[in-house]
Amino acid sequence: MSIPILKFDAVIVGAGGAGLRSAIQLSEAGLKTAVLSKVFPTRSHTVAAQGGVAASLGNSEEDHWTWHMYDTVKGSDWLGDQDAIEFMCKKANEVVVELEHYGMPFDRTDNGKIYQRPFGGHMSNFGEKPVRRSCAAADRTGHAMLHAMYQRNVKANTQFFVEWMALDLIRDEEGHVLGVTAMEMETGQVVIFHARATIFATGGAGRIYYSSTNAFINTGDGLGMAARAGIPLEDMEFWQFHPTGVAGAGVLITEGVRGEGGILRNSDKERFMERYAPNAKDLASRDVVSRAMATEIKEGRGCGPNKDYVLLDITHLDPATIMKRLPGIHEIGIQFAGVDCLKEPLPVVPTCHYQMGGIPTHFSGRVVMPQNGDVNAVVPGFYAGGECACASVHGANRLGTNSLLDLLVFGKSAGDSAVEDLKSGRAHRDLPKDVSDKTLARISALDNRKGGANVNETRLAMQRTMQDHAGVFRFSDMLKEGVEKILEVEKAARQLEIKDKSMAWNTARTEALEMENLIEVAKATMISAEARKESRGAHVRDDAPDTAEFPNGRNDAVWHKHTMFSPVDNAITYKPVNMQPLTVDTVALKTRLY
Amino acid sequence: MERKDYERLRWRCIRRGLLEVDIALTRFLDDGFDKLNEDQQQAFVELADMEDHDLWHLISGQADIDDDRLAAIVELLRKS
Numbered sequence A: 001m002s003i004p005i006l007k008f009d010a011v012i013v014g015a016g017g018a019g020l021r022s023a024i025q026l027s028e029a030g031l032k033t034a035v036l037s038k039v040f041p042t043r044s045h046t047v048a049a050q051g052g053v054a055a056s057l058g059n060s061e062e063d064h065w066t067w068h069m070y071d072t073v074k075g076s077d078w079l080g081d082q083d084a085i086e087f088m089c090k091k092a093n094e095v096v097v098e099l100e101h102y103g104m105p106f107d108r109t110d111n112g113k114i115y116q117r118p119f120g121g122h123m124s125n126f127g128e129k130p131v132r133r134s135c136a137a138a139d140r141t142g143h144a145m146l147h148a149m150y151q152r153n154v155k156a157n158t159q160f161f162v163e164w165m166a167l168d169l170i171r172d173e174e175g176h177v178l179g180v181t182a183m184e185m186e187t188g189q190v191v192i193f194h195a196r197a198t199i200f201a202t203g204g205a206g207r208i209y210y211s212s213t214n215a216f217i218n219t220g221d222g223l224g225m226a227a228r229a230g231i232p233l234e235d236m237e238f239w240q241f242h243p244t245g246v247a248g249a250g251v252l253i254t255e256g257v258r259g260e261g262g263i264l265r266n267s268d269k270e271r272f273m274e275r276y277a278p279n280a281k282d283l284a285s286r287d288v289v290s291r292a293m294a295t296e297i298k299e300g301r302g303c304g305p306n307k308d309y310v311l312l313d314i315t316h317l318d319p320a321t322i323m324k325r326l327p328g329i330h331e332i333g334i335q336f337a338g339v340d341c342l343k344e345p346l347p348v349v350p351t352c353h354y355q356m357g358g359i360p361t362h363f364s365g366r367v368v369m370p371q372n373g374d375v376n377a378v379v380p381g382f383y384a385g386g387e388c389a390c391a392s393v394h395g396a397n398r399l400g401t402n403s404l405l406d407l408l409v410f411g412k413s414a415g416d417s418a419v420e421d422l423k424s425g426r427a428h429r430d431l432p433k434d435v436s437d438k439t440l441a442r443i444s445a446l447d448n449r450k451g452g453a454n455v456n457e458t459r460l461a462m463q464r465t466m467q468d469h470a471g472v473f474r475f476s477d478m479l480k481e482g483v484e485k486i487l488e489v490e491k492a493a494r495q496l497e498i499k500d501k502s503m504a505w506n507t508a509r510t511e512a513l514e515m516e517n518l519i520e521v522a523k524a525t526m527i528s529a530e531a532r533k534e535s536r537g538a539h540v541r542d543d544a545p546d547t548a549e550f551p552n553g554r555n556d557a558v559w560h561k562h563t564m565f566s567p568v569d570n571a572i573t574y575k576p577v578n579m580q581p582l583t584v585d586t587v588a589l590k591t592r593l594y
Numbered sequence B: 001m002e003r004k005d006y007e008r009l010r011w012r013c014i015r016r017g018l019l020e021v022d023i024a025l026t027r028f029l030d031d032g033f034d035k036l037n038e039d040q041q042q043a044f045v046e047l048a049d050m051e052d053h054d055l056w057h058l059i060s061g062q063a064d065i066d067d068d069r070l071a072a073i074v075e076l077l078r079k080s
């Protein structure tokens, strides 16, 4: 069967913040650039970001990129690569000012500079006191970013393929990446995008968890495609959780609710935070609160028929205060929990929010993997940026507002590196003879299989397994069991059946193809988490507690290294953390205390 | 509504930028949409074309919409 081939200099998969930022570099360099997206670009998940983007502009008070770098290394619990972290923090001002020139309507100070506000973990003078470093555009930072960058791309003649789903990475025998296979949803037609450079900017995979703040679109397609092409995934055990997502729905309930006096209760109506944090109680840090909630649930004091959530109680607060100080919360309770929070407590659970790991990259945006004895050998023709990539700047935990910065800096550097490689002569390489065989086989298996697994049921089984076995607080026995369970789910995910066989707009097929990506990420997460026998950053285990010998349960002598999960054989290898910044001194290992 | 149009609409409801809108639209599509007449279905399609933040402000009652046709559907979405 002959499949149409579209030839471009560069193909970018993803039109969120990272993809749009890369595309600007390529199109403005005069290269023929295609951007594929499952949805209209400004509907990418970046639109949800409200808090802002970090840059040490120093508009409101003194600030330095070296302070920002220190905070990021510390936030990462020393797992972030210090060359990449220096690169990002140093570049922050440049990319934020560029965005301003693209027309981003940042909030302003009275004298016309970009207004900056404080955000958790961002400090002045190497951890001394909070600093105002976050730049925002009202409560629509991500939205404004996407609009500004989309317009810039339209001017630069970037070609958008909207409502197209990339299906598989094309790699030849020598390991070069030559583009992707993709499906136009409107027709169901599979097409080959043959490119000299291929950039992944497909966002996160938060939907592997039952409770997730991520929109439904975050199915980890880029990670799935990379995994199927034999590229390992880095540090997949590290996921940031937010303590209060609405149980079942995942919708985020702001920290402000506890700030206004909200109280967490278990099935005995007990204010359990008094036991875990006698002073701070419900206002303890995110990590502490999340872990306490998980412990209550694990020990059988959860609420509801499945005893799988706790309650956030604000019924003792003045209704007028709630409506005034916490706009939207009342409506969120009604819409997503069926609860009037003025009269009844809200069901909440620790909820998956951000993926720190991903496709391994160098800070130049080039994808790297272990080959021929080099742990960071470049995969020629392949680049990645944004939440799907692991540079690694977030290490074991991300600071808020650093992910929008990540997508600007590494989106740009991936674009720049591609331009550089193409200008220095990288040509279109011949497509392998079997270029689309695997993609077509997957689709035809879906179309022809009888008696296979149901997509919704399989997804739910995966999400439940991940939530119960690799959630915010991890128990060694549960992790072991989790590995077995997720491998069972994987079997089902490889045998999916769909009823609708139509070509055009077959959303059942699209969801099945997404499920095949999700399972790759879920498996990598579970196996990597089971293997790491310490606590670090967002990965916290019951059998690696806080002791004098191992503060916070962190064991640098054994575990100060990146996990590399190989999807080919489910094997794990490790590679060293890069502790050598580009120009400044190393931020030496230290216990992470806030 | 023809299959193809419905499936296109479905994709544009189940893959949004905001989780809140994903849930609200998916829920309505599964339960409520097929009870609408043709005009009302068209109004829903127009709402689904809106930007996520604007639509969420309507669904959560933080904003109003002038157009009576669309406002009626917003009311249904709020109740579903």
Ligand SMILES: Cc1cc2nc3c(=O)[nH]c(=O)nc-3n(C[C@H](O)[C@H](O)[C@H](O)COP(=O)(O)OP(=O)(O)OC[C@H]3O[C@@H](n4cnc5c(N)ncnc54)[C@H](O)[C@@H]3O)c2cc1C
Binding pocket: A013, A014, A015, A016, A017, A018, A019, A036, A037, A038, A039, A041, A044, A045, A046, A047, A048, A049, A050, A051, A052, A053, A141, A142, A164, A165, A166, A167, A201, A202, A203, A204, A213, A214, A215, A217, A221, A222, A252, A353, A354, A385, A386, A387, A388, A400, A401, A402, A403, A404, A405, A407
């Ligand atoms: C509720 C919420 C609030 C947040 N607030 C902040 C904040 O204030 N500050 C901050 O720094 N971070 C924040 N984050 C994190 C941040 O928003 C994300 O990490 C970031 O936006 C990811 O951007 P991205 O460009 O990597 O991916 P996305 O914006 O998710 O874009 C992914 C793109 O890839 C496309 N795509 C995916 N798969 C395919 C495929 N198979 N074929 C074709 N196209 C595909 C999609 O269509 C989309 O265009 C927040 C996250 C959430 C969930």
